[in-house]
Amino acid sequence: MKATVHVFLKPGVLDVQGKAVEAALHGLGWTGVSHARVGRIIAFDLAAADRAAAEAQVKAMCERLLANPVIESWRAEVGEA
Amino acid sequence: MKAAVVVFPGSNCDRDCQRAIETSTGARVERVWHQETALPAGVDLIVLPGGFAHGDYLRAGAMAALSPVMAEVRAAAARGVAVAGVCNGFQILCEAGMLPGALLRNAGLKYVCKPVDLDVSNLQTRFTAAFKDRRRATMTVGNGEGNYFADEETLDRLEGEGRVVFRYAGNPNGSARDIAGIVDASGNVLGIMPHPDRAFEPELGSADGALLFQSVMASA
Numbered sequence: 001m002k003a004t005v006h007v008f009l010k011p012g013v014l015d016v017q018g019k020a021v022e023a024a025l026h027g028l029g030w031t032g033v034s035h036a037r038v039g040r041i042i043a044f045d046l047a048a049a050d051r052a053a054a055e056a057q058v059k060a061m062c063e064r065l066l067a068n069p070v071i072e073s074w075r076a077e078v079g080e081a
Numbered sequence: 082m083k084a085a086v087v088v089f090p091g092s093n094c095d096r097d098c099q100r101a102i103e104t105s106t107g108a109r110v111e112r113v114w115h116q117e118t119a120l121p122a123g124v125d126l127i128v129l130p131g132g133f134a135h136g137d138y139l140r141a142g143a144m145a146a147l148s149p150v151m152a153e154v155r156a157a158a159a160r161g162v163a164v165a166g167v168c169n170g171f172q173i174l175c176e177a178g179m180l181p182g183a184l185l186r187n188a189g190l191k192y193v194c195k196p197v198d199l200d201v202s203n204l205q206t207r208f209t210a211a212f213k214d215r216r217r218a219t220m221t222v223g224n225g226e227g228n229y230f231a232d233e234e235t236l237d238r239l240e241g242e243g244r245v246v247f248r249y250a251g252n253p254n255g256s257a258r259d260i261a262g263i264v265d266a267s268g269n270v271l272g273i274m275p276h277p278d279r280a281f282e283p284e285l286g287s288a289d290g291a292l293l294f295q296s297v298m299a300s301a
Contacts (some may be wrong), residue, residue, distance in 0.1 A: 010186075013230060014255070016186050038205075065147070068140055068176065070183040071230060 008039035082108035089134035105291030125301030129170030143173035170260035182231030188255025207300035218274035
């Protein structure tokens, strides 16, 4: 299985990198940009019996390590290798 | 009197902490590698020092919070041993769930390294008793992710329970409610962003950090 985990700061948590990127894009003339967020993608291969098993493992990984629930939210995609 | 300073790969203030504790309290200090599964017997204080444990990869403190020694640190705190996380050590304690909240990227995006004035908000803790009636202290911050964050309910609880121990007199990083240091519900675990280990003798610009180490050693 291939897993891709997307981690972003939760809405309401100030994303200073997102703000800086947005300001820079505005400076380049893309004034239509708003709500820019900077997050992180973690991609890996995963040995698992089936998709449901892989999804359960990825969920546990996110809760245990890959995201900090105090400040971050995550979503994951699990697919065939 | 004995203290342990945990050394993670990427810690860079472990020797500063050792020297600061030795100089200000006379305690014997052992540095303990993060893979250890036991702490020195009879330890009165455990310090998680500043630095960039595991390169701050993923999130500052995220990997260090899972190091084998942290189970021992957690157990020691539950037994009443004082635990102080300074800077990166504060981040590690939050990631380990031993303190509430998290430390975000500084609001100004810059790494901030300068002396800061602090209000000692609670003089009744085991980490501040030696400040006596001194409400102001000076220590140095050096952090890129020192912007304390917790939800409003948690912040209200921390303030209501007197667990905000140090506040910035001039907030350098956007920290919620000017928080520079907090303790856990037991009062045994302190997280502090400014470095007492960089302010333990007058030659360093301030000796106020020595009071913190003296407080905690006197409380053991």
